[in-house]
Amino acid sequence: MAEPASALAHEKPHAAAHAAHDEGFVKKYLLSTDHKIIAMQYLFTGMLMALIGGYFAYGFRMQLAFPGAHVPGYGVVSPAQYLMLVTNHGTIMIFWVAMPVLIAAFGNYLIPLMIGCDDMVFPRLNRLSYQLFLLSALILIASFFVPNGAFSGAWTAYPPLSANAAYNLTPWGASLWLIAVALEFVAFLLGGINFVTTVMNSRAPGMTAMRIPMVVWMIVIASILFMASVGPLVAGAVLLLFDQLLHTHIYDPAHGGDPLLWQHLFWFFGHPEVYVVLLPAMGIVAEVITVFSRKKLFAYKTILYTAIATGVISFFVWAHHQFVAGIDPRMANIFTVTTLIISVPIAEMIFVYLATLVGGSIRFTTPMLWGLGFIFAFLIGGVTGIFLGSSGSDIYFHDTYFVVAHFHYTFFPIAFIGSFAGITYWFPKMFGRMMNETLGKIHFWGTIIPVNLIFLPLFMAGLAGDHRRIYSYMNFPDSARPMLQNLRITATVALIVLLAFQLVFLYNFITSLFRGRKADVNPWRANTLEWTAASPPPHGNFVEMPAVYRGPYEYSAPGRDDDFWPQNIPA
Amino acid sequence: MSTAHSEPEHANAQLHAHPNYIQIWGILVALLVVSVCGPMLGIKAVTLITAFGIALVKAYLVAKNFMHLNIERSYIVFLLVTAVGLMVLMFGGVAGDVMDHQGRNWRNLAAQEEVNRALAGVAGESGAEQKGSTPGPAQPVAGAEENFKIVCSPCHGEKGDGKGAAAVALTPKPANFTDPEFWQTRDKAHIEKVITLGGAAVGKSPLMAPFGSRFSAAEISALADYLMRLKQ
């Protein structure tokens, strides 16, 4: 292969030209086309929405623990409000926290830096993506203030409940919710095109496919999964909107429509969606565990092909969400088999991560703790999915708290543990300062222990038959037993502890922004290209565009003095 | 072309021989004519082949020659074919539930009735305009007693005494319509307002949800009358 550095000869970085600009605040921070600024916009929006989603969880968990009581900081939770809280908690956490932070924030920030170019290929389209996303968030928030309140038909929005205001009692909320979600989809479709095109085309000379850092691969695969699966739901959402606003009857059985069509359209997207958020989180963990065990990723190609295989299989499992919805039992058979099959590649990835750790020189930094915490918690989540993927046992478990605990044991690691791993790891690069390690560790333990104390009791409650989306169990003699109520109270108290410890993170984050110890260019002694740019990188990222000479995980290479070997150093 | 960065763009420009596009257009138009005429014969197989088969051929010609997929990288073709394949997959997984109106252990009665009703309507016509299906009731126009029983009694009790099954979980307790004292401070207009806008609209508990989108004004008026008759 031709000497990579020579391929850079004709490229002229713009960094110097832009440094001469004296851009005002609005142009520099609000209307920026710089991928790093846009990433920050997504990150902060996602963090803010997480506060709202967490507050909603506080509201409904307090109601469940102390039915009918006045909730401090909220008021009395009525049945209608309970459903609104539950619906919007789920919607916000998936679409306005997990996706923007894991994909849009980390993707935008890391991709150009890690592949060694100066920005995304379409910076203005990138800005438009964020603006559409922000609009969608504002529309959703607006839905909380309209007459009759926000949408209360569950985040899955099944018709006829979601289609008919006579049933859901939230005519304004239902439509605003749907418009917000559809707009968010469009924003991510546009963003995805940017990501995939940039990674395919704009890599530094010498960065072949197998030298791309795993997190970048994962974000690309996730973007492709998203783009391939969301289309039918966009179409379905338009039809649902027409049912709501114009009184068409696509999903109305009384007029020959079919509610099951919505379910299929929703889950055809909904299932790949969980891998859309899982893969970036696993990518972040891959980066973190290699750097902090000073060891190569155990089997790069295996993980890559497994991730692709997971993505492909994810299109064949969707109806496991509908086992008891009245689908043909023969379909249920097929989907059981495919669902059990998909657990294999994911388990394999976890094993490869464990193999990466074995024999490594482990540094228990805060990011590493989060990475290890992810593996531990996600393992529990994944294993419990087996019970739900088998249609026979799912007949019992469907719509119980067993499902809720399963998806929180997967989603919480994905959306929060993965994000904390990424934030604590890349904070020095993003902001040029180090976060406080002690506070970071306090935050870690104050999160990982309570989260288990929330959801382990909920597994037990689900096994005992507690159904989801129930305002109060006091009406059900079998569920009103003290033992079960104790489980619910335990979960709620643990949630409050969890929320309290997030204040430690916020304090750490904000004070480190302004008073953290100044960070070096490469404080973690990592290999990937972003650690060769300044902390934080200037507009244009690199003073000299880098070329790449090896893969990203050459740690502890034999024969070298240093235990790391940056990608851009010539052989 | 912008001058400063023309070099890499030139390297990437795909200079290729152009087929006779007008000739291809001519073929497309001819196929269009066939696809319009074919169905006029009224034979179903011919219609399917000419209308849809030709559509496939036309799409192929446009994709190959106008979009230059014949000289594009093969993985692009693969990508597009995969997208189509996913739609076939989706169709396969969903059609069994949506396209069919009965399966091994189930029947979609509403859809079957809709089909029968509409076909009977079409058969009974002779040239008159067929607009659409007879509109079924969007919501049952039920009497006040039935509405109360279905919607209100879970909280307010079957007798309206505030002791419905759900009342166990509610604080404050639902209104007791049998209590004469309750009616001393409330009139029909007040009751209609509470039903329509919810308890919070009159300074009472938000546990009483707004049902203005569930009932029509006439139904609410009838409900209010019904409630007043519960007074003892």
Add this chain to the structure above:
Amino acid sequence: MQKPIATLRSATGIPTGRLAIWWVIASEIVIFGGLLASYIMHRIGHPEWGGYAAHTNTVAGAFNTLVLLSSSLSAVLAHQAAEGGDGPKAARLLRLTVLGGAIFLCVKGLEWTHEIREGFTLTANGFWTFYYTAAGLHGLHVLAGMIILLFVAADAQRNRELQRVELIGIYWHFVDIVWIFLFPLLYIAK
């Protein structure tokens, strides 16, 4: 705005713009595919929809198909001109494409006006809901394409960004292909 270095690189050998357009097309296939697959399922399950479809205007539909095919021709001829470096000719041909789109939308407008007057509205029954939704979504894409075509034509007139002529052409051909399938699905299968 000066293009970033990222935009100019091409590790795959395909220019960035064209690569991006193919991804756009792929995601649009899934959107329209989802809608049409849902329509086909309902259509097969509801034989009475054939009767409703009899009230669509096949002549207008066929004419519109001819219009779109012809506009695709002018779009690809514009691409040929742009590759030859003749920006103004490409611009003329692109504007001809826009004209085709405009005629298409006008005919559709007349069609819909007539149908709505007859009482075949979006809410009349399931067939008409899908009819207006599918054709409407397609029409929005035609309109969006026309706007972008005009911008690209304006640049091409001044011999700038000529590579974009091919890109908007690819999008336009896709819009044409969607209509190639919509026509038999909505108009012919009676």
